[in-house]
Amino acid sequence: MEFKIAVLAGDGIGPEVVLQAKKALQAIASVYEHDFIFEEALIGATAIERTGNPLPQQTLNLCLNTDAVLLGAIGDAKYNDNFDVKVRPEQGLLKLRKELGLFTNIRPIKPYRPLLNASPLKREIIQDTNFIIYRELTGGVYFGEKTTNEAGTYASDLCEYSENEIARIAHLAFQAAQKRKNKVTVVDKANVLETSRLWRKVVKEVGLSYPSVALDFLFVDNAAMQLIINPKKFDIILSENLFGDILSDEASVITGSIGLLASASLGDKKALFEPIHGTYSRAKGKNKANPIASVLSAAMMLEFFGLQTEADKVYEAVEKSIEYQVVTSDLKPDSNFGTNEVGDFISNYI
Amino acid sequence: MEFKIAVLAGDGIGPEVVLQAKKALQAIASVYEHDFIFEEALIGATAIERTGNPLPQQTLNLCLNTDAVLLGAIGDAKYNDNFDVKVRPEQGLLKLRKELGLFTNIRPIKPYRPLLNASPLKREIIQDTNFIIYRELTGGVYFGEKTTNEAGTYASDLCEYSENEIARIAHLAFQAAQKRKNKVTVVDKANVLETSRLWRKVVKEVGLSYPSVALDFLFVDNAAMQLIINPKKFDIILSENLFGDILSDEASVITGSIGLLASASLGDKKALFEPIHGTYSRAKGKNKANPIASVLSAAMMLEFFGLQTEADKVYEAVEKSIEYQVVTSDLKPDSNFGTNEVGDFISNYI
Ligand SMILES: CC(C)[C@H](C(=O)O)[C@@H](O)C(=O)O
Ligand SMILES: CC(C)[C@H](C(=O)O)[C@@H](O)C(=O)O
Numbered sequence: 001m002e003f004k005i006a007v008l009a010g011d012g013i014g015p016e017v018v019l020q021a022k023k024a025l026q027a028i029a030s031v032y033e034h035d036f037i038f039e040e041a042l043i044g045a046t047a048i049e050r051t052g053n054p055l056p057q058q059t060l061n062l063c064l065n066t067d068a069v070l071l072g073a074i075g076d077a078k079y080n081d082n083f084d085v086k087v088r089p090e091q092g093l094l095k096l097r098k099e100l101g102l103f104t105n106i107r108p109i110k111p112y113r114p115l116l117n118a119s120p121l122k123r124e125i126i127q128d129t130n131f132i133i134y135r136e137l138t139g140g141v142y143f144g145e146k147t148t149n150e151a152g153t154y155a156s157d158l159c160e161y162s163e164n165e166i167a168r169i170a171h172l173a174f175q176a177a178q179k180r181k182n183k184v185t186v187v188d189k190a191n192v193l194e195t196s197r198l199w200r201k202v203v204k205e206v207g208l209s210y211p212s213v214a215l216d217f218l219f220v221d222n223a224a225m226q227l228i229i230n231p232k233k234f235d236i237i238l239s240e241n242l243f244g245d246i247l248s249d250e251a252s253v254i255t256g257s258i259g260l261l262a263s264a265s266l267g268d269k270k271a272l273f274e275p276i277h278g279t280y281s282r283a284k285g286k287n288k289a290n291p292i293a294s295v296l297s298a299a300m301m302l303e304f305f306g307l308q309t310e311a312d313k314v315y316e317a318v319e320k321s322i323e324y325q326v327v328t329s330d331l332k333p334d335s336n337f338g339t340n341e342v343g344d345f346i347s348n349y350i
Numbered sequence: 351m352e353f354k355i356a357v358l359a360g361d362g363i364g365p366e367v368v369l370q371a372k373k374a375l376q377a378i379a380s381v382y383e384h385d386f387i388f389e390e391a392l393i394g395a396t397a398i399e400r401t402g403n404p405l406p407q408q409t410l411n412l413c414l415n416t417d418a419v420l421l422g423a424i425g426d427a428k429y430n431d432n433f434d435v436k437v438r439p440e441q442g443l444l445k446l447r448k449e450l451g452l453f454t455n456i457r458p459i460k461p462y463r464p465l466l467n468a469s470p471l472k473r474e475i476i477q478d479t480n481f482i483i484y485r486e487l488t489g490g491v492y493f494g495e496k497t498t499n500e501a502g503t504y505a506s507d508l509c510e511y512s513e514n515e516i517a518r519i520a521h522l523a524f525q526a527a528q529k530r531k532n533k534v535t536v537v538d539k540a541n542v543l544e545t546s547r548l549w550r551k552v553v554k555e556v557g558l559s560y561p562s563v564a565l566d567f568l569f570v571d572n573a574a575m576q577l578i579i580n581p582k583k584f585d586i587i588l589s590e591n592l593f594g595d596i597l598s599d600e601a602s603v604i605t606g607s608i609g610l611l612a613s614a615s616l617g618d619k620k621a622l623f624e625p626i627h628g629t630y631s632r633a634k635g636k637n638k639a640n641p642i643a644s645v646l647s648a649a650m651m652l653e654f655f656g657l658q659t660e661a662d663k664v665y666e667a668v669e670k671s672i673e674y675q676v677v678t679s680d681l682k683p684d685s686n687f688g689t690n691e692v693g694d695f696i697s698n699y700i
Contacts, residue, residue, distance in 0.1 A: 080540050080567065083551045090541045120475045120579050141491075141509065146544035153513040155548035159491065163503040189592070190430050191440045194496040198505035201433045217430065221599035222628070228578060228603040229470050242539070246596060250574035258575060278572070 002035040003305055006066040008043040008059065008096075011089060012279025013289035013339075014072020020291035020343025021070060021298040024317070027350035028302065028310045039066065043096065044089040045076035054092030060099055063270070068301050069100070071274035072294065077281055098138050101267035104169045105135040106176075106300075107248045107276055108262070109231075111255045112322050118256030118331055121228065126254050131234035132180075133251065134173040135244025137265055139165045140195070142241050161195045161240065166202040172266075173238040174210040183214045183235035187223040187243050199240060220246075227251055248276055257330045259290025262297040264304065271304050273297035287338035290328040292318055295346055317349040352385040353655055356416040358393040358409065358446075361439060362629025363639035363689075364422020370641035370693025371420060371648040374667070377700035378652065378660045389416065393446065394424035394439040404442030410449055413620070418651050419450070421624035422644065427631055448488050451617035454519045455485040456526075456650075457598045457626055458612070459581075461605045462672050468606030468681055471578065476604050481584035482530075483601065484523040485594025487615055489515045490545070492591050511545045511590065516552040522616075523588040524560040533564045533585035537573040537593050549590060570596075577601055598626055607680045609640025612647040614654065621654050623647035637688035640678040642668055645696055667699040 007022065009015035022038060029036045041059040048054050054074075063069050074093045079085055096102075110130045116123045144158030177184045186203050188196035200217060207215045218226060220243045226233070227247060231254050239247060252258035258277045265272040275293030283289045299314035321327060326345040329335045337345075357372065359365035372388060379386045391409040398404050404424075413419050424443045429435055446452075460480045466473045494508030527534045536553050538546035550567060557565045568576060570593045576583070577597060581604050589597060602608035608627045615622040625643030633639045649664035671677060676695040679685045687695075 075541060080550070083547050088541065094542070120471050122470055122472060125470045142542055144506070148544055148548065152548070152551065154510070155544040156494070156508055156510045157543045157545050158506055158508050160504070160506045189595075191425060191438065192444070192492055193507045194498055194505040195507050197433050198498065198502070200430070201502065221595045224574065224596045224600035225602055225608060228600065245539075245571045246574045249571035250578065250600065252575055253578040 001305070002037065003068065004037045004039065004066040005301070006063045006069045007038050007040045008069060008071045009040065010044040010072040010074045010279070011046055011076050012073050012281045012284050014044075014074070014279060016285070016287070016339050017275065017289055017291040017294035018070060018072040020339060020346065021294040023343050023347040024295045024314055024350060025298050027347040028313065031313075031350060032307070032310050034307070034310075043071070043092045044074035045079065047092055048087055048089060052087070054087060054089050055095045060096065063096065063100060068304060069096075069270070069272040070298060070301060071272055073275065073277065073279040075279045094142060096272070097265060098143065100270040100272060101138065102265035102270060102272055103136060103138045103165065104172050104266045105137040105244065106264045106266065107133040107135065107251075109133065109248075109251045109254055112260070112319065114322050115256045115331060120253055125229075126231060129231040129254055131231070132176060132236055133244055133248045134169060134176065134236060134238045135248060136165065136169050136240050140241035159193070159195050159242075161198055163198070163202050166199055167206050170203045170206040170238060173236050174206060174213050177213045177236045178210060181235035182212055183216075185234055185237050186215070186217045187220050187237055187239040187247060188217065189220050190217065191219060195240065203238065223247060224250060228253070252276065257290060258293070259328065259330050260292050260296070262293050262300055264297070264300040266304075271301070273301040273304075287340055288328060289339050290330050291339050291343045292321070295343070313350055314346070317346045320349050321345050351655070352387065353418070354387045354389065354416040355651070356413045356419045357388050357390045358413075358419060358421045359390065360394040360422040360424045360629070361396055361426050362423050362631045362634050364394075364424070364629060366635070366637070366689050367625065367639055367641040367644035368420060368422040370689060370696065371644040373693050373697040374645045374664055374700060375648050377697040378663065381663070381700060382657070382660050384657070384660075393421070393442045395426035395429065397442055398437055398439060402437070404437060404439050405445045410446065413446065413450060418654060419446075419620070419622040420648060420651060421622055423625065423627065423629040425629045444492060446622070447615060448493065450620040450622060451488065452615035452620060452622055453486060453488045453515065454522050454616045455487040455594065456614045456616065457483040457485065457601075459483065459601045459604055462610070462669065464672050465606045465681060470603055475579075476581060479581040479604055481581070482526060482586055483594055483598045484519060484526070484586055484588045485598060486515065486519050486590050490591035509543070509545050511548055513548070513552050516549055517556050520553045520556040520588065523586050524556060524563050527563045527586045528560060531585035532562055533566075535584055535587050536565070536567045537570050537587055537589040537597060538567065539570050540567065541569060545590065553588065573597060574600060578603070602626065607640060608643070609678065609680050610642050610646070612643050612650055614647070614650040616654070621651070623651045623654075637690055638678060639689050640680050641689050641693045642671070645693070663700055664696070667696045670699050671695050
């Protein structure tokens with residue numbers, strides 16, 4: 001089959017890790033006789049430097065006309081240290097998510113057996129953990145109105161949600177739970193936030209259509225604790241944009257490295273795949289970054305294409321690289337392998 | 351010396367744990383010849399039941415006319431499951447914080463040596479951890495305008511900050527760092543939130559007056575991860591209200607139990623002391639709840655009164671209870687000791 005894939009490598013280590021994901025996809029293409037057509041485009045800080053725009057129109061057009069988007073990472077520290085800059089790299093990513101209507105971000109959390117000791121958490125706490133975070137991605141405080149006053153002495157951010165925004169992702173979360181352990185846990189701050197109370201109400205209503213699925217609610221402060229104390233008890237965690245962002249980075253400690261975590265962002269029509277890690281600028285160009293999160297994002301893309309066997313092959317290759325300890329130094333401090341070597345191992349295995 | 355203390359036991363396990371704190375304070379009073387005058391008042395769900403108001407005027411008046419407030423816990427699950435209820439227990443606590451001007455919430459995180467194995471984190475990760483969270487407590491999304499539409503299909507919460515709100519707590523954080531490891535880490539989401547960008551700007555400006563203190567910034571998603579991977583590296587964590595709430599509950603895993611964590615909430619004139627744990631309703635009346643967080647809150651109150659020797663005595667008593675394993679079942683699953691027995695041990699030791 002033929003698929004057209006937009007490749008937005010972005011900033012920092014983005015280009016290096018995305019390259020390994022492409023190598024894996026090319027290996028899959030040649031073994032299983034598919035045709036993956038990659039088209040590169042600019043986004044983020046790199047796009048600002050070249051075009052003045054973090055999401056050039058050309059990039060958006062490309063994404064709208066491809067089967068899926070493979071993204072690296074976005075951001076540059078210099079924009080966070082400079083408060084007068086009005087054009088910021090992250091706007092490119094946020095606008096892309098919004099324009100493509102990618103309202104559901106899916107982040108699976110499952111430790112690899114050979115890496116159980118790589119986590120700061122005790123083995124008995126993390127083993128058999130297996131949950132997925134469903135993070136709402138196009139609403140909440142990320143997209144509400146932002147203001148500052150002229151004097152620069154006041155700022156505000158508005159968090160908004162509508163019933164429809166909550167219901168559509170809730171359906172996906174319940175459907176996913178039905179195929180797994182039949183449990184959805186909503187994370188919110190309903191004792192303080194009006195938006196959280198709307199979340200509770202809407203998710204409860206949606207839940208009536210999925211009677212086999214148990215539904216419970218946790219305050220985000222408590223959830224941040226439970227995720228570490230007893231991660232096994234979760235199946236599907238459903239949360240709004242900001243809480244989902246925080247919890248999924250936090251949950252990375254269960255796997256031993258954020259460099260292992262992939263995500264799929266889905267809308268009604270479009271889909272984007274990206275690691276949950278950031279640009280890790282210090283490692284840029286050093287052949288140090290872990291490419292597995294990017295490779296796994298490519299595997300999630302294959303699943304989205306309906307190519308389950310091919311996706312499983314990629315998962316298997318990643319498992320082998322971990323089993324044989326062909327991993328970067330985040331997982332094995334004395335490792336001799338870099339980004340490229342891990343990527344080579346994976347594509348050769350395929 | 352004589353001190354007048356408002357005791358707001360609140361809901362759930364609040365009354366049980368506050369009782370132990372009072373016992374410790376009474377022991378201190380008799381050994382060191384002080385006079386602590388306790389006056390009880392209603393707050394939270396209990397106050398709603400009896401008066402219809404989560405913070406009766408009488409309670410507020412009492413707090414305004416005492417030297418300090420000792421609080422138990424506030425909240426009741428039934429209010430979170432009922433979206434039509436407009437009067438909520440937490441409003442009592444939030445209003446009290448606001449009315450007393452308690453803009454700084456201080457949460458020390460330091461594991462006890464004999465409990466290093468009680469944490470889900472590995473010993474080598476947590477040992478020698480010692481940081482304090484400075485959480486802004488009277489601003490942010492907790493206090494911004496909240497709206498819903500008539501149809502119940504839309505909700506919003508406004509997060510606001512002003513320069514002054516940020517600067518006053520930043521000064522306290524830098525001053526605390528000067529007496530410790532000279533490091534302040536601000537946690538925010540400056541790549542997305544306008545309020546976070548204001549935080550960065552203001553804290554940087556304030557930092558100019560404290561040249562000996564190193565200042566750095568972390569995004570909240572990253573911070574939620576770093577807190578678990580490498581908690582040793584923090585000294586003072588400074589954050590806005592909601593992020594501080596999430597991070598401090600999360601940080602409780604470092605000590606092995608949220609039942610060990612106390613907090614002080616300070617304003618220009620007033621002060622309130624409370625555990626960071628919640629109402630733990632399931633344990634209510636069962637003599638099961640860990641009273642140590644409440645006892646330690648009382649110790650922080652003694653420090654606030656300038657009674658350092660007395661506070662140190664309470665800290666010592668708590669250390670002994672842990673050393674001799676006179677602790678509740680959250681710390682030792684097969685423990686025979688309950689809330690009362692731990693409280694008795696501590697007050698007898700004093
Ligand atoms: C870069 C940033 C805007 C982004 C987010 O907060 O969504 C990132 O942290 C993520 O999780 O994809
Ligand atoms: C009860 C709740 C409103 C409160 C908060 O979020 O501030 C609690 O979690 C706390 O941390 O004191």
